[in-house]
Amino acid sequence: MMQMKKGRLLLILVLLIFTAGCARTAKIRRPMASEVVSKEIVEPKPFFTVGERLTYIVAWKGIPVGRATATVDGMVNYRGYEAYKIVVIAKSNDFLSKLFRIEDIFTSYIDKDKLISRHYEATIREGSYKKDLVVDYDFQKRIAIYRNLRDGSEKTCPIEENVRDPVSAAYFFRVMPINVGDKVKITVNLNEKNYEIFCNVDKIATVTLPEIGSFDAFLIKPYVKLDEKRQRRANAWGYFSADERRIALYAVINVLEIPWIGEVTASLEKAEYAVKHIP
Numbered sequence: 001m002m003q004m005k006k007g008r009l010l011l012i013l014v015l016l017i018f019t020a021g022c023a024r025t026a027k028i029r030r031p032m033a034s035e036v037v038s039k040e041i042v043e044p045k046p047f048f049t050v051g052e053r054l055t056y057i058v059a060w061k062g063i064p065v066g067r068a069t070a071t072v073d074g075m076v077n078y079r080g081y082e083a084y085k086i087v088v089i090a091k092s093n094d095f096l097s098k099l100f101r102i103e104d105i106f107t108s109y110i111d112k113d114k115l116i117s118r119h120y121e122a123t124i125r126e127g128s129y130k131k132d133l134v135v136d137y138d139f140q141k142r143i144a145i146y147r148n149l150r151d152g153s154e155k156t157c158p159i160e161e162n163v164r165d166p167v168s169a170a171y172f173f174r175v176m177p178i179n180v181g182d183k184v185k186i187t188v189n190l191n192e193k194n195y196e197i198f199c200n201v202d203k204i205a206t207v208t209l210p211e212i213g214s215f216d217a218f219l220i221k222p223y224v225k226l227d228e229k230r231q232r233r234a235n236a237w238g239y240f241s242a243d244e245r246r247i248a249l250y251a252v253i254n255v256l257e258i259p260w261i262g263e264v265t266a267s268l269e270k271a272e273y274a275v276k277h278i279p
Contacts, residue, residue: 044246051274053072054272066092085108088107106166121133130150133148133149164187
């Protein structure tokens with residue numbers, strides 16, 4: 001059960017962004033944030049940039065424990081639908097791997113036109129725990145079909161019209177039109193359940209990341225509901241760039257259900273662009 005909780009918490013961290021590291025134990029500094037007045041959130045691009053690769057340093061109580069990368073891998077045809085293929089990889093560094101090795105891969109196929117989930121894959125390796133899962137979304141029948149590749153079992157659960165997997169939900173947030181003061185809702189399908197994720201869009205500030213510079217950014221404070229009940233397993237907040245790229249810059253999650261874990265952060269290390277998107 002503890003293994004499942006760890007996997008779920010790591011996935012929540014990946015969602016805020018919206019980990020091959022080196023064995024260093026230097027502290028990661030929090031970003032500096034100063035208030036900005038008369039600034040607005042720029043309207044985002046209505047598409048994802050193929051070739052974009054975002055790399056984050058993941059830290060526990062300020063100590064680097066791994067890296068996460070999120071890559072828009074390309075455009076593919078999935079069962080007749082043109083889709084973005086997005087791959088998120090989370091890995092523990094040498095320091096953490098000596099105690100608890102993590103190597104997770106999450107792949108999402110996002111419909112190019114509707115920006116909804118068509119297919120989702122999760123390959124999870126956390127300590128001795130292993131999970132290989134694929135999920136197909138049938139919006140005509142309004143069901144998600146879960147297939148466990150390790151034991152061959154299959155399950156289904158009902159879904160809503162615009163449900164998204166955790167990865168596609170994070171990317172969909174990046175193209176939503178929003179302003180300071182808004183509260184947005186995204187329905188996320190995970191573990192055969194449909195969660196409602198609400199994000200309060202707070203103030204705009206100039207956020208300075210020690211390694212890569214300063215950005216105009218807006219603060220979000222997400223929370224989760226399941227069956228109309230607010231989930232209180234963790235508190236989270238994060239900054240997204242207020243430009244058209246809408247990049248997750250810095251995220252914090254305070255784990256409440258496992259007190260000794262405490263605070264985990266993800267800080268943008270670099271953003272790379274290999275190929276320009278052609279609509």
